[in-house]
Structures are given as structure tokens and as C-alpha cells.
Amino acid sequence: EEINLQKNNIILIGFMGTGKSSVSKKLSEVLKMKSIDTDQYIERKENTTIDKIFSVNGEEYFRKCEKDVLLELSNEKNIIISGGGGIVIKEENIKLMKEMGKVILLTASSNIIYKRVKHSKDRPILNDNMNEEYISTLMKKREERYLQAADIIINTDNKSIEKICEEII
Numbered sequence: 448e449e450i451n452l453q454k455n456n457i458i459l460i461g462f463m464g465t466g467k468s469s470v471s472k473k474l475s476e477v478l479k480m481k482s483i484d485t486d487q488y489i490e491r492k493e494n495t496t497i498d499k500i501f502s503v504n505g506e507e508y509f510r511k512c513e514k515d516v517l518l519e520l521s522n523e524k525n526i527i528i529s530g531g532g533g534i535v536i537k538e539e540n541i542k543l544m545k546e547m548g549k550v551i552l553l554t555a556s557s558n559i560i561y562k563r564v565k566h567s568k569d570r571p572i573l574n575d576n577m578n579e580e581y582i583s584t585l586m587k588k589r590e591e592r593y594l595q596a597a598d599i600i601i602n603t604d605n606k607s608i609e610k611i612c613e614e615i616i
């Protein structure tokens with residue numbers, strides 16, 4: 448499979464709690480590349496929170512926002528993009544991301560993810576289902592999509608942000 452390096456972007460994908468945002472921030476410092484988080488981008492653009500978008504406009508609207516962000520960023524070069532955990536749900540997003548650069552999938556075991564996200568209040572997908580079993584089920588459901596999108600896979604279990612960045616570089 449051909450990997451598109453022309454635009455030199457790095458795109459981080461993966462389930463909630465795999466460290467996309469922290470890794471993106473650190474990578475951005477180390478590589479001196481601008482980083483953009485799709486969730487943050489959407490919150491600024493819509494002038495509200497992800498949680499509110501889900502409760503007021505619904506998930507489908509949020510998924511449309513995610514796709515719009517990718518379209519808006521599609522001509523960028525040399526940036527790091529960290530996507531929301533569900534960015535792979537829309538198949539057209541996978542195609543877009545692959546065209547934009549190198550897609551790096553961060554993975555983690557469900558028990559580790561659970562420990563990382565259990566106190567978070569801003570993940571509407573987990574609001575009513577904050578337990579390891581649900582996390583594991585949803586991860587399996589999305590797994591094929593994550594793998595379909597990934598150029599490189601990095602497991603983050605018991606690794607520091609620095610170590611993960613080293614592996615990516």
C-alpha cells in the first residue's frame with residue numbers, strides 16, 4: 448500500500464483514552480509542528496462543548512462536524528492532527544485522512560483505557576456506560592475501522608508520552 452507523505456501531516460487516531468491529545472501536544476513540541484485537535488477545533492467553531500453538541504444537536508450532527516473539520520484541514524501541510532475517537536466511523540473520513548498524511552493508530556487495553564477515562568465527565572459516548580465491558584465492546588465494534596485507517600499502529604499500554612513519541616518519530 449502506498450503511503451502519502453507529500454503533505455507531511457501526522458494524523459493520530461484511536462479509541463478514547465489512548466493518549467491522542469497528550470501525544471499530539473508533545474509531538475508538536477518535539478517536531479515543532481503545529482497541532483490541531485479536532486474536538487477542540489469543533490468546540491471553538493461551534494462555540495460550545497462536545498457534550499452540549501451531543502445533547503442538543505445529536506451524535507449525527509457531531510459526526511458531520513468532524514467530517515467538515517477534515518475537509519477544512521485537507522490542504523494543510525506539516526501539521527499534526529489528533530482526531531476524536533469516533534472519527535473513523537465515517538468511511539469517507541478514512542479516505543480523507545489517508546490522503547492527508549501518515550495515519551498513526553494508538554491502541555491500549557480496555558482495562559487501561561477504563562482507568563484513564565473513568566473520571567472524565569466530557570465523553571458523552573461513555574456517560575451512561577462508564578464501565579470496562581462497554582469500552583471493550585465498543586472498541587471491538589470499531590476495531591476494523593481503526594485498522595483500515597492505520598498506516599502505523601502503536602500500543603500505548605504502560606508507556607510514557609515521551610516513549611510513544613519516540614516510537615512515532
Ligand code: S3P
Pocket residue numbers: 461462463464467468486497530531532533534569570571572
Ligand atoms: C468520541 C470521542 C471523543 C469525542 C466525542 C466522541 C468517540 O474524543 O470526539 O466525545 O465517539 O469515541 P476523544 O477520543 O478525544 O475522547
